[in-house]
Amino acid sequence: RKEVEQDPGPFNVPEGATVAFNCTYSNSASQSFFWYRQDCRKEPKLLMSVYSSGNEDGRFTAQLNRASQYISLLIRDSKLSDSATYLCVVRGSSASKIIFGSGTRLSIRP
């Protein structure tokens, strides 16, 4: 089992739809979690950190499920500009463990 796994997609959804995807991790000792987005031929950019109690930033909601070892990202009222690859990042208990998922491609159509 990979240390961090994401469904590669692509997810192709209409503008205005709600879309959600998960990221599973294998190390139960993982301590911090993030979602990044990466546009084509650009650098990854932080979208949001993921907190134990769940957190929301505008149309974006991130949740952590420690029991099942996954994090999720929900995007409401999707916009064309949300089209990107979404990367989850899991950081372990030691400084040496920083794992990026392989990304989920999201495409929003008009």
Place this chain on the structure above:
Amino acid sequence: DTAVSQTPKYLVTQMGNDKSIKCEQNLGHDTMYWYKQDSKKFLKIMFSYNNKELIINETVPNRFSPKSPDKAHLNLHINSLELGDSAVYFCASSQDLMQPQHFGDGTRLSIL
């Protein structure tokens, strides 16, 4: 103002050459990183420095040597370049080891 800047943006060179990529951050962060993103878009950490000290050194050929002259700079030198080194190399920084990272816009390395 650019927060994490790396140069050059594009690097095309021949197999066997030695090249360097430079990275600088003006965010006052303590930790800097080098990542490699291959053709399958998989982003993998190579090195991390915290206050100029090497703290992460993943399984990377010793042809790759990072150097951190101060905590605002982390350069990457690559000896004897091979075809498999073709990738996008990203520099990043974070306030400390557990905080989210800010990325430079990448160096696209192509080996002929």
